[in-house]
Amino acid sequence: MRTINKGAEPRELIQWKADNVTTPGNLVYGGGGFPGEAVRKSLLLEQLHLCAYTMKHLKTIGECNKEDLDTRASCHVEHILPQARNVAGEDIDYQNMVACHPPSGSKIACMYGAKAKGSFDPSMGAFVSPLSPNAEHHFKFDNEGGIKGLTENGKATIRVLKLDDSALVNDRASVIKGILYPKGLPISAAMARRMANQVMQADGDQCLHPFCTAVASAALAFADRSERRANRLRKKGNQ
DSSP: OOOOOOOOOOHHHHHHHHHTTTOGGGOSTTOTTOOHHHHHHHHHHHTTTBOTTTOOBOOOGGGSOTTOOSGGGTOEEEESSOGGGOOTTGGGOGGGEEEESSOTTOOOOOOSTHHHHTTOOGGGSOOOOTTSTTGGGGEEEOTTSOEEESSHHHHHHHHHHTTTOHHHHHHHHHHHHHHHSGGGOOOOHHHHHHHHHHTTSOOTTSOOOTTHHHHHHHHHHHHHHHHHHHHHHHHHHHO
16 A cells, blocks of 8 residues: 545545535535546546555556556445544545546456455454555565554554455566566575655556555665675675
């Protein structure tokens, strides 16, 4: 998880609310004329195309199949405070919305992230919101894609979102190993440190690297180990 800096709500959502001010029954998520496409586009841009909970890559329009004409093929809108609370206005509050995997209406089997969270209410229990400052500081990742909670809230969040699900762990491991061991050979400590910085920068398509904070965490730990090993060998050679 990484901290998401929320921007202003899209103008289409502001206009929709204004247009329905005299018909409050319409002012519910998915209500008549709700600007879902504009909301998803805005969320994807501010999240740099990463799932708010899992950091999986969320497709850009250019990556979707030609028959997929909108962002429903990329993500679904998740409410951090769940709609099950039935609090008026909360379901159309842009500050309560994030983009998550899997895509809307997808038949993809997914046992983690937003699907695992379901109707869990963060206000009723320990949980790290992706909107909280320094959200990434609650977690640590290893070369094998494993995740560890560094705080009680971090540990609770791993349980709620099932961030240690084997499928998700394997996905993270594949990305991490692909960077640290390209063609099966380890990169240098200096390169690992460069990669730890590089994956935290958006590319030309305004996308962050999948699992960026996990990759950065694992790369820095890899660099530390490599440097310690090199120092031991150097000292041994000088004896």
